[in-house]
Amino acid sequence: MMNKSYELAAFSHEIKNSLTLIYGQLQYIENENITLKKDEHWLKMKEDFASLFEMIRQTLRPSDTTSAAMEPLDLVDLFHEIQSSWSYQMDREHIHFRLQTDSPGPYYVYGAKAKLLQMFHNLVSNAVKAIKRKKGASQAPNITVTLSREQGHIVLNLSDTGIGMTREQQARAFYRGVSFIPKGNGIGLSVVHEIAEELHIKIHMDSALNHGTTFTLVFPSTERVEALPV
Ligand SMILES: Nc1ncnc2c1ncn2[C@@H]1O[C@H](COP(=O)(O)OP(=O)(O)OP(=O)(O)O)[C@@H](O)[C@H]1O
Ligand SMILES: [Mg+2]
Structure with missing residues (x-):
């Protein structure tokens, strides 16, 4: 175990060095081309770069990695960030991204921002790939996120109109190293699973071949204090 975190730290350190370069x-390119400072894609790229940096920085923290700052975060805000990070690829693939809520919000959950974003990026990345891999592409490919409240829990559904999975694939999809895509690494969902465990989020997956896939995330109740007897 110690070996593994030592390796991870060494690896992160090398990545951080490269990222710094x-x-x-x-920065040099930006200074040579000042119009870039007004290019929204360029600015978004720099933002994404910064969050990657932050992720690496957290991995390098001497204390254990679970200590990333926990704070209340609005899922609506987080998904606006996710949407803007993916807007270029979604536009290119003509994928419509929708965020639906059953009440105006906010939808506060408790977590570490970098971890929640990492989890959502992995799910969205898979959804985009699933849509691209669907033969005879669907009429209106879309990724839909719905937020609702059920018995004190915030429930998030993320569904795509992609290629879907067979039962056998569904049974194995969360294992590390399992991928059904050429050149896939099979890391994404195992990371999603790890983060969900850490943040006490329940995950359920529902998929139908050639129709699409839905992930349901149930966040821990933030109202448990109220449930205590007086
Ligand atoms: N939304 C989805 N629709 C269809 N299949 C999916 C979806 N999400 C995951 N899968 C299937 O589960 C497998 C495992 O997903 P995972 O994210 O762990 O790995 P990957 O996407 O193949 O590679 P990586 O995430 O490491 O780049 C995928 O290869 C894919 O076959
Ligand atoms: Mg993936």
Whole structure:
């Protein structure tokens, strides 16, 4: 175990060194092309770069990795960020992204921002790939996120109109190293699973081949204090 975290730290450290170099080049390019400062794609790229940096930084923290700052976060805000990170690829693939809520919100959950974003990015990445892999592409490919409240729990559904999975695939999809895509690493869902365990989020997956897939995340109740007898 110690070996593994030691390796991870060493690896993260190397990545951080490379990122630092790349960031230096980006700054140089930006200074040479001042119009870039007004290019929303460029700015978004820099933002994504910053969150990658932050993720690496947290992995390198001497205390254990679960200590990433926990704070109340509005899922609506987080999904606006996710949407803007993916807007270029979604546009290119003509994927419509929808965020639906059963009441105006906010939808506060308790968690570490970097971890929640990592979890959602992995789910969205899979959804985009699933849509791209669907033969005779669907009429209106979309990724829909719905937020609702059920018995003191916030429930998030993320569904796609992608290729879906067979029962056998569904049974194995969360294992590390399992991928059904050429060149896939099979890491994404195992990371999603790990983060969900850490943050006490229940995950359920429902999928139908050639129709699509829905992930349901049930967040821990934030109202348990009220349930205590007086
Ligand atoms: N939304 C989805 N629709 C269809 N299949 C999915 C979906 N999400 C996951 N899968 C299937 O589960 C497998 C495992 O997913 P996972 O995210 O762990 O790995 P990956 O996407 O193949 O590779 P990586 O995430 O490491 O780049 C995928 O290869 C894919 O076959
Ligand atoms: Mg993946």
